[in-house]
Amino acid sequence: MALHAMAAHRMRTLLTMLGIIIGIVSVVLVNALGEGSKRQILSDISAMGTNTIDIYPGSGFGDRRADAVRSLRAPDADAIARLAFVHGVTPQVQAQATARRGNAEKSASIQGVGEQFFEVRGQTLAEGVRFDHDAVQRLALDAVIDANARKALFAPHENPLGQIVLLGKVPVRVIGVTAPRKSLFGPAEGVTVWLPYTTVMGRLTGTQTLQSITVRVRDGAPMKAAEDEITALLTVRHGAKDFFTHNSDSVRATVEKTTFVLQLFISSIAVIALVVGGIGVMNIMLVSVTERTPEIGIRMAVGARQGDILQQFLIEAVFVCLLGGLLGIALALGLGWVIQLFVKQFQIVFSAGAIGLAVLCSTLIGLGFGFWPARNAAQLNPVEALARQ
Incomplete structure (x- = not known):
């Protein structure tokens, strides 16, 4: 009806x-x-590395005195790596330089990282290999470049692996190229070159301290407890809390x-x-x-x-x-x-x-x-x- x-x-x-x-x-x-x-x-967010905790010097983002704090060092990363819940750790330092090859040149962001960086950040390689622990120990001039650097410095059909690129006045050998990432915020436009952090500190910047440490926590481990334990460890090592942490779970x-x-x-x-x-x-x-x-x-x-x-x-x-x-x-x-x-x-x-x-x-x-x-x-x-x- x-x-x-x-x-x-x-x-x-x-x-x-x-x-x-x-x-x-x-x-x-x-x-x-x-x-x-x-x-x-x-x-x-997951593509940038899941279950990660970033450690920076200073009291927080925007701290004007952060540049003067020289407390984070490579032994801190080694101590954190020995914690039971840690999956991987990578020290990080940054520098800026002009990347040159032949007639091509481009301003590049130089990232000094540890051998576990690509795993910690979920970064995959499209070509070649990444540097290992031995390369970090001997300050190797082995570089991994991103897709933008490959496009800016090499011809489309040219093989970049094994080629020499000048970073300022320092020659480095390309051993890998990262795969491009898709992002909601659009593709990254800058040129990035990754080197062992020891190489950047010893051959480019001359500094002895780190700008940050990134820790990847094992799957299933509570992030808040991991963050608290890392904070307690570094506070004891430094004698004061002269750093702050950033938990990826808080962003999520x-x-x-x-x-x-x-x-x-x-x-x-x-x-x-x-x-x-x-x-x-x-x-x-x-x-x-x-x-x-x-x-x-x-x-x-x-x-x-x-x-x-x-x-x-x-x-x-x-x-x-x-x-x-x-x-x-x-x-x-x-x-x-x-x-x-x-x-x-x-x-x-x-x-x-x-x-x-x-x-x-x-x-x-x-x-x-x-x-x-x-x-x-x-x-x-x-x-x-x-x-x-």
């Missing part, structure tokens, strides 16, 4: 469902975009919290469209009750109870909203496919939970906004209803 009533007024039914369709499309797409963005950002938690709040805020705005659609359903159902008053009177006259009339109109309202919800989900999936096809930088992830929630919302709206018209229909006096024929 509900389907027959909907089919009898197709255009009115479609216009009634329009508000529900728009609301469902908004909710499903917002959730899919939010989930996709969150996964992409977390993937970028902040991203998840921020994206959830933003997603919830935008979804709440999209829900307004569902409420507007529900009001439209209620209005049309009230009009339908008025039009079909004689029909209601006849049904009551031949034995229909108030519960039967209430059920009939309530089911009709739920069917309108449920069908609108299904059409909205289908439209959202189609729009998501089109967006993904033409806008590559966005990742859209449709979750079964969000789709199920959309169906539940449309059903509840049908029940909520259809109850009043159905109740009015059920409480009609049969004699008055028949008199309106």
